Amino acid sequence: MSIEIRGLRKSFGSKEVLAGVDLTVAAGEFVAVLGANGSGKSTVLRCAVGLQQPDAGTISIDGGAAMVFQQIHLVGRRTVLDNVCSGALGRLRLRQSVFFPRSVREEAMECLARVGLADRASDRASKLSGGQQQRVAIARALCQRAKVILADEPVSALDPSAAEQVVSLLASLADEGLAVLAVLHQPELAQRFADRIIGLTRGKVAFTNKATTIDSNMVNALYEVAR
Numbered sequence: 699m700s701i702e703i704r705g706l707r708k709s710f711g712s713k714e715v716l717a718g719v720d721l722t723v724a725a726g727e728f729v730a731v732l733g734a735n736g737s738g739k740s741t742v743l744r745c746a747v748g749l750q751q752p753d754a755g756t757i758s759i760d761g762g763a764a765m766v767f768q769q770i771h772l773v774g775r776r777t778v779l780d781n782v783c784s785g786a787l788g789r790l791r792l793r794q795s796v797f798f799p800r801s802v803r804e805e806a807m808e809c810l811a812r813v814g815l816a817d818r819a820s821d822r823a824s825k826l827s828g829g830q831q832q833r834v835a836i837a838r839a840l841c842q843r844a845k846v847i848l849a850d851e852p853v854s855a856l857d858p859s860a861a862e863q864v865v866s867l868l869a870s871l872a873d874e875g876l877a878v879l880a881v882l883h884q885p886e887l888a889q890r891f892a893d894r895i896i897g898l899t900r901g902k903v904a905f906t907n908k909a910t911t912i913d914s915n916m917v918n919a920l921y922e923v924a925r
């Protein structure tokens with residue numbers, strides 16, 4: 699397994715947000731997490747990358763993880779290519795990071811090509827649309843050489859066609875062998891593109907099923923809990 703989470707628990711004060719979550723994602727698999735607001739989806743991802751400390755449970759990630767967020771943090775005045783190169787910062791010496799070495803620039807170009815934006819490499823990042831910027835953020839994650847991509851509502855700020863493009867890109871990266879875990883608020887995109895869907899209610903896994911076996915009753919039940 700590329701990600702294996704067992705018995706994950708997290709409370710904030712007296713509020714139990716994760717009540718023992720088990721979750722796995724294999725290499726080559728695209729898993730979507732659905733659930734109502736407050737069901738604990740982001741907390742699972744944040745614990746997985748170490749942004750939050752769980753109270754209990756084990757997390758094992760094989761090959762390193764990179765996270766993609768709803769809010770896209772690119773440096774708008776720098777080029778698309780520089781933004782992707784910055785994914786390599788973790789493995790560069792500091793003085794190399796002012797001008798990225800050629801090997802990094804070449805690798806970043808390959809990452810940009812994988813997200814279909816090689817032709818925008820020398821544009822300022824701020825010139826790109828929201829959907830394109832999210833694809834650049836994904837290219838930057840690829841440039842980290844992570845084997846696991848975690849995405850927290852990566853398309854919630856995008857229009858429907860850009861959202862579809864980004865989710866389809868995540869699916870194709872899983873086809874190339876990455877493990878992809880994405881929190882989505884678009885059940886129909888999850889059903890169309892994910893291999894498996896995990897439904898979360900009140901910090902517990904309500905179901906984990908092949909996407910093709912999820913029906914609308916199961917999806918509706920996730921959101922009715924909150925009402």
Ligand SMILES: Nc1ncnc2c1ncn2[C@@H]1O[C@H](COP(=O)(O)OP(=O)(O)OP(=O)(O)O)[C@@H](O)[C@H]1O
Nearest residue numbers: 710711715733734735736737738739740741742881
């Ligand atoms: N740092 C924190 N301090 C206190 N409470 C928090 C903190 N982070 C999250 N929570 C609470 O934990 C619960 C779950 O939050 P989380 O962000 O994981 O939910 P979510 O399923 O991702 O929701 P959404 O769909 O709204 O993003 C919420 O009630 C939230 O208010």
